[in-house]
Amino acid sequence: MPQLALDAATLTYDDEGHRDTGAAPLVFIHGWTANRHRWDHQMAHFSPHRRVIRLDLRGHGESTGSGARTIDELADDVLALLDHLKIDRFVPVGHSMGGMITQTLALAHPDRVERMVLVNSISRMAYSRGRGLLMAASTLVPFKLFVAANIQRAFAPGYPREEIREHIRSSATTPREVVMTLYAAMRAFDVLDRVPEIRTPTLLVHGYRDIQLPVSQMLRMATSYPDAVIRIIDAGHELPLEKPAELTATIDRFVTDPR
Template sequence: MPQLEVDGAALRYDDEGPRDGDGVPLVFVHGWTANRHRWDHQMAHFAERRRVIRFDLRGHGESSGAGVKTVAELAADLLALLDHLEIDRFVPVGHSMGGMISQTVALSHPERVERMVLVNSIGRMTYSRGRGLLMGVSTLVPFKLFVAANIQRAFAPGYPRDEIRAYIKSSADTPREVVMTLYGAMRAFDVLDRAGEIQAPTLMIHGYHDVQLPVRQMLRMAKACPDATVRILDAGHELPVEKPAELTAAIDAFVSVGPASPARPSPRARLS
């Protein structure tokens, strides 16, 4: 399995599909405490006809390393991997924190992002007083309980409990330093006021039952984004595993419409 050494981290990645396939490469970026296998369904589908890349963020899955304190540092890892693979222009598909990483790249290097897909992701963490208190208190409980409480809330009501337990175990295997540091990084992440600068056409696809990053917060960003298409699915925060086929179909429809135009459209979010 290939890996790339970046600033003291060994990043494991998969690079599949035809190099001369349809369109620019898709690059899948997973979220907090997850790993690249969140994208198994999407990789299997898209690798048949286009180049697709996914990787474990540092400290997650089979990647080593820690020490990053901001989403921007994780974005630098992504850019290092793309440079290593000699990929200039691409489509980032980011889930949750992976969407924050994607937004960071789209704002800092707009020339490299043809389109962007944000899955259950937002531009600013905003808490009500009650939820803010709950989240603050949650960091004071034992680490495994902290992880379990957050992962449990990520799924829509009715999702199989045995599968949720498996995801909790996988998340708890992520080093404590990585989990807690990046939890703080997400809370500090804020590019909402810059949403109007995003040049790439953007699909924002969200679970209706997402209580981690509520739909209303995503819609605030969609309203400000110059070219946003919004999809709402009957799921929670973990769309890649709760509704994999529906998510794949939505991404496929969005990235199959041809190269993005360099012209900026009038500001309006579309519901589809």
């Protein structure tokens, strides 16, 4: 289990698969309160054919540290890992907050991002005044209740309750400072006006039943992307867990498309 020591943090990551195929490595970036195992299905599928990397963001999973207060700072961590691994061109695949990190990387380093995949992610947090007040009020409830409420509503109806409870328990192990700081970072994230600058081929794949980041917000964002492919899957916000095989097949078709 390799690790990379950074300033005030240690990143745990996996670096697997073939390195001599000539294909740019896939870099899987998880979302808020999650960890690198969100991508187990994708790692198992792609590693026999190409190099694949995933990491626990600082303060998540088996990585340590806090201190990152913006999406830009998390993107810097990902880039530091890739520099450490001597990877120039890569294909980031980001879920939710990981998709925000992915867009940040594409904007800051367009020469290094060959193509990218955004899973249940958006370019700007947008909500009605009422929902905004509800989200602000939710930060005032006890921490475990705050985490449980957010994770519970991430899954579409019918997902096994015991599995949801396990994900709630896992998310609640993320330090409170990390959870609340990055919750604020996501709410502040806004690159929608810069999306037309992103010229790299992009796959936007979203769960139709996502109520955390509704599909309508993704479609509004999609109109700004110069070169985007859109796929809608019957799932909630946790697409990598709810429909892993369908998501993997969708990513595979996109990254192997020669266009």
